[in-house]
Amino acid sequence: MGHHEHNLAIFRGKLKFKSNEQKIWGVFIFLSIITIIEVALGIVKPEALMTPYISAFEGGFMATMANIVLAALIYMKPLNLIFIVLTIVKAYYITWDFMHMRDETKALRRMVVWTAIFLLCYLVLILLVEGDYIFEVYKNNYIKFDF
Amino acid sequence: METTVATTASQGGVWGGGNRPLRASYGKMMMWFFIVSDALTFSGFLAAYGFSRFKFVDAWPIADEVFTHFPFLHGVPAPMFYVAFMTFILIFSSVTMVLAVDAGHKMKQSKVAMYMFLTIIGGAIFVGSQAWEWATFIKGDYGAVETKGGKILQFLDTEGNRVAIGSFAESMQTTAIEQESSNGVWFMSGNDQTSYSFEEVKAGFLANENLLIRTQYLDADGHPTVLTREASVTKIQKDGRLVVEGANLKRNEYGHPLFADFFFFITGFHGFHVFSGVLINIIIFFNVVIGTYERRKSYEMVEKVGLYWHFVDLVWVFVFTFFYLV
Numbered sequence: 001m002g003h004h005e006h007n008l009a010i011f012r013g014k015l016k017f018k019s020n021e022q023k024i025w026g027v028f029i030f031l032s033i034i035t036i037i038e039v040a041l042g043i044v045k046p047e048a049l050m051t052p053y054i055s056a057f058e059g060g061f062m063a064t065m066a067n068i069v070l071a072a073l074i075y076m077k078p079l080n081l082i083f084i085v086l087t088i089v090k091a092y093y094i095t096w097d098f099m100h101m102r103d104e105t106k107a108l109r110r111m112v113v114w115t116a117i118f119l120l121c122y123l124v125l126i127l128l129v130e131g132d133y134i135f136e137v138y139k140n141n142y143i144k145f146d147f
Numbered sequence: 148m149e150t151t152v153a154t155t156a157s158q159g160g161v162w163g164g165g166n167r168p169l170r171a172s173y174g175k176m177m178m179w180f181f182i183v184s185d186a187l188t189f190s191g192f193l194a195a196y197g198f199s200r201f202k203f204v205d206a207w208p209i210a211d212e213v214f215t216h217f218p219f220l221h222g223v224p225a226p227m228f229y230v231a232f233m234t235f236i237l238i239f240s241s242v243t244m245v246l247a248v249d250a251g252h253k254m255k256q257s258k259v260a261m262y263m264f265l266t267i268i269g270g271a272i273f274v275g276s277q278a279w280e281w282a283t284f285i286k287g288d289y290g291a292v293e294t295k296g297g298k299i300l301q302f303l304d305t306e307g308n309r310v311a312i313g314s315f316a317e318s319m320q321t322t323a324i325e326q327e328s329s330n331g332v333w334f335m336s337g338n339d340q341t342s343y344s345f346e347e348v349k350a351g352f353l354a355n356e357n358l359l360i361r362t363q364y365l366d367a368d369g370h371p372t373v374l375t376r377e378a379s380v381t382k383i384q385k386d387g388r389l390v391v392e393g394a395n396l397k398r399n400e401y402g403h404p405l406f407a408d409f410f411f412f413i414t415g416f417h418g419f420h421v422f423s424g425v426l427i428n429i430i431i432f433f434n435v436v437i438g439t440y441e442r443r444k445s446y447e448m449v450e451k452v453g454l455y456w457h458f459v460d461l462v463w464v465f466v467f468t469f470f471y472l473v
Contacts, residue, residue, distance in 0.1 A: 131197065
């Protein structure tokens, strides 16, 4: 098996652990804190996070571009955005520290992560746009669905 | 088997199969390939869930009104607590797994065995919890009425509390005839009967002045729309068709049937992964105990099964977010 070199620093080197075992417990505490925050937000659902902070821009081409770039802030509740960001943070630490991605070569990391991220973003974008379109069709057509 | 583990490096040259692309052994690399493809499968499911949810975004059930139960706490609404508990169980079993991998690097057989055992226990608790969650979901809560258009009507009192159909339905002489195999196709039996018929629920609803109907459509604040008494009476008389109790693949008393379909499919597929993970962990556990990896001088198998186990945890993190939180 040889000697395993473990990278023992997390948070971009700001937090260094003395041993691999300590790092595992440190990451566990971090993941637990995030989960507790998620559950607390999910139960409380603070009023301030329930409506988007920015409303959609209106006007010409630039307004449309701005709506696309800032879509996550315009069309999503801040609460849901927080949930998704926290989920990605959790996924990062599970992959990097529990699955030892931190200790693999850069090429292996990129092979796994970018393949998934690229295909996923594409699929999610297409399906959500299409789903929203069908919703509009149901809503604005001349057939009654609520009976 | 020994050639498949890390000892291949000693066999020298590139053409002898001795090189390790990306400095990962064959087995680990293949596990990563599998994980990427499985991650894409799960993403496909979750993206399909998002698609269906966006299609019916104004009529989608609110998760913390659906999953409000906690074992042994009957009648106490505890939204989210049980899934939060399940999430912690799975994260903790990930921790014991990675501790087993770490002990394996240090060639400490008994420690690996102990941590593997704890991981198996955690996995078993998780699968059991999921079974309980399913059972509660299938059994249902308050019951509802389905309209001719397949929409769900739920019942509230004037204070806005949910009311179970059993508490107001009037019992009537039943006109339903039990289906028997002697006068039908052999595979048909009378199990589809709900505990109250639609006529009973309707009569009880009309007799109780303080009952209102809540539709599955959400208002501007994201709460289900509550009809006035007059509108409720018109609605149940004009559109009501049958009683729904609990959830299955066709009907769902909590709201849109697709919610139940995706719940069963995605958590079921994930639960199947956890189940197979537990089985694989048990096999590896026994291999550790009988000293297979001690003789092989490498605990890399523990590391590989660990990758799979962490992946299952990773998927749950996303399922938790998109099913229960968002």
